[in-house]
Amino acid sequence: MRTKSLLLAACLSIGLAPTAMAQGVVGSGIAPATVSNSAERAIGFADTAPAGGVLAILMTDATLPPLDGIALGGAERQAIAAAIASAGFEGKAGSTLSLRGIGDRSRILLVGTGATPTSLALAEAGGKAAQELRTDAHPVSIAGAFGDRSAADVAFGFALGQYRFDRYKTVDHKAPATGAVTLVGANPDAASAAFTGRWKPLADGVRLSRDLANEPASVIYPESFVARVREAFGNTPGVSIEVLDEAAMRKLGMGSIVGVGQGSPRGSRMMLVRYRAAGAPAQPLALVGKGITFDSGGLSIKPSSGMGNMKGDMSGAATVMGAALSLAKSRAPVHVVAVAALAENMPDGNAQRPGDIVRTMSGKTIEMVNSDAEGRLVLADANEYVAKAYAPGAIVNIATLTGSIVGALSDQYAGLFARDEALASRLLAAGTQSGEELWRMPLHKNYAERVKSDIADIRNSGGDGPGASLGAHFIGFFVDDAMPWAHLDIAGMNRSEKNSPLAPKGMTGFGVRLLDQLARSGS
Numbered sequence: 001m002r003t004k005s006l007l008l009a010a011c012l013s014i015g016l017a018p019t020a021m022a023q024g025v026v027g028s029g030i031a032p033a034t035v036s037n038s039a040e041r042a043i044g045f046a047d048t049a050p051a052g053g054v055l056a057i058l059m060t061d062a063t064l065p066p067l068d069g070i071a072l073g074g075a076e077r078q079a080i081a082a083a084i085a086s087a088g089f090e091g092k093a094g095s096t097l098s099l100r101g102i103g104d105r106s107r108i109l110l111v112g113t114g115a116t117p118t119s120l121a122l123a124e125a126g127g128k129a130a131q132e133l134r135t136d137a138h139p140v141s142i143a144g145a146f147g148d149r150s151a152a153d154v155a156f157g158f159a160l161g162q163y164r165f166d167r168y169k170t171v172d173h174k175a176p177a178t179g180a181v182t183l184v185g186a187n188p189d190a191a192s193a194a195f196t197g198r199w200k201p202l203a204d205g206v207r208l209s210r211d212l213a214n215e216p217a218s219v220i221y222p223e224s225f226v227a228r229v230r231e232a233f234g235n236t237p238g239v240s241i242e243v244l245d246e247a248a249m250r251k252l253g254m255g256s257i258v259g260v261g262q263g264s265p266r267g268s269r270m271m272l273v274r275y276r277a278a279g280a281p282a283q284p285l286a287l288v289g290k291g292i293t294f295d296s297g298g299l300s301i302k303p304s305s306g307m308g309n310m311k312g313d314m315s316g317a318a319t320v321m322g323a324a325l326s327l328a329k330s331r332a333p334v335h336v337v338a339v340a341a342l343a344e345n346m347p348d349g350n351a352q353r354p355g356d357i358v359r360t361m362s363g364k365t366i367e368m369v370n371s372d373a374e375g376r377l378v379l380a381d382a383n384e385y386v387a388k389a390y391a392p393g394a395i396v397n398i399a400t401l402t403g404s405i406v407g408a409l410s411d412q413y414a415g416l417f418a419r420d421e422a423l424a425s426r427l428l429a430a431g432t433q434s435g436e437e438l439w440r441m442p443l444h445k446n447y448a449e450r451v452k453s454d455i456a457d458i459r460n461s462g463g464d465g466p467g468a469s470l471g472a473h474f475i476g477f478f479v480d481d482a483m484p485w486a487h488l489d490i491a492g493m494n495r496s497e498k499n500s501p502l503a504p505k506g507m508t509g510f511g512v513r514l515l516d517q518l519a520r521s522g523s
Contacts, residue, residue, distance in 0.1 A: 263351025
């Protein structure tokens with residue numbers, strides 16, 4: 001009793017409510033509402049470049065484009081041409097050449113797009129420019145041989161490439177550049193409209209996903225995930241939000257998701273964000289994401305190496321919310337419901353034990369043989385609930401599900417598992433168009449034997465073997481065979497150890513662009 005009294009006094013002395021003793025100290029003393037990332041460069045469009053600063057030129061080959069609207073004299077053009085020849089710069093995609101001391105520009109950056117750049121290639125060139133100019137304090141003008149809509153593509157790439165998550169840095173931190181970036185072209189109003197209407201909302205969706213996944217688990221847990229997403233959507237037209245707390249899920253019989261979170265003092269949640277445009281189909285596309293806000297492995301505890309990255313085990317949930325935000329903010333003519341199945345998987349005296357039997361909302365039973373195979377458990381109840389409550393036309397799951405998929409595909413592709421060929425084709429096409437590519441993986445009927453249980457309907461692990469396929473088969477067990485269904489295993493894609501043009505190091509927000517494109521592709 002004296003220990004409890006001392007703990008109460010300590011809580012009060014540092015400004016914590018007494019309930020924090022039961023719920024765990026949230027945020028480790030950080031007030032996340034008052035902390036934000038460094039400001040990003042404002043993005044604008046004009047037909048004439050501002051004087052001075054950095055000039056970034058997008059090039060398809062070694063020949064300098066006309067550059068209308070850029071004050072660049074003959075001597076300056078000759079100096080640039082000489083530098084191009086000296087460096088052997090050919091305008092290949094991903095290549096850059098940085099020049100200084102030419103005219104009144106602090107720097108001239110040449111960025112290659114490749115000979116016939118697609119929308120994606122132009123976005124990547126914009127992202128490459130953002131990465132190269134990450135610490136350059138000067139304003140930036142971007143010009144090149146691109147049209148009105150293409151300028152918006154470049155701006156989109158720049159928006160993704162300049163992302164940073166630095167809200168907790170206080171020392172040894174170089175402030176990022178905040179000078180505006182201006183896309184220079186003949187019709188800035190058309191380019192601005194294309195960016196504002198389509199690409200900026202998508203960049204905002206990717207940013208939301210990255211922010212959620214980059215936050216420490218002491219800041220983002222089921223309840224605060226819900227609050228952060230509510231704030232992001234605000235009063236966006238066409239959006240409705242439903243949240244099931246643990247009591248509601250228990251009442252509905254969702255033993256699978258509740259069981260995963262019962263070892264944590266932070267209660268599980270299921271969040272459903274529905275966006276329906278006027279005239280959109282009656283049946284929504286359901287996007288269902290795994291939302292394990294921290295995965296210790298539960299009683300089947302993980303090794304300590306790399307466990308800190310398990311704050312990102314909710315990337316699937318973050319991705320579906322980012323995609324829904326993009327679609328809603330851009331007023332896309334679609335009907336979607338994004339589902340975040342949220343739980344924290346922790347070991348304590350109340351945690352579920354290997355060997356326990358849990359029951360899903362539909363009454364199906366699961367032998368839980370490995371508490372570290374928990375993502376498929378939360379998705380089981382989420383799939384059953386969204387199918388019953390929203391009657392979707394198709395269900396797509398997305399999850400950082402298995403290490404096996406990383407061994408198979410590394411960080412080049414996410415794994416695609418699908419029972420429906422039309423849905424699989426749409427996903428593959430959306431992956432190619434968005435640049436977030438998928439590789440089709442097998443769902444063989446014999447995998448059913450590997451997850452067969454002697455005492456329940458199914459068990460949540462098949463032991464050694466094709467782990468990614470076994471996990472996908474388990475998830476599919478909780479989706480009616482008549483329902484078009486696919487599962488995306490993004491365990492190798494949600495986090496990057498290095499900068500790339502559209503995804504700086506850290507949590508990538510993988511899947512937001514893909515699912516946004518899928519929803520727009522129709523049936």
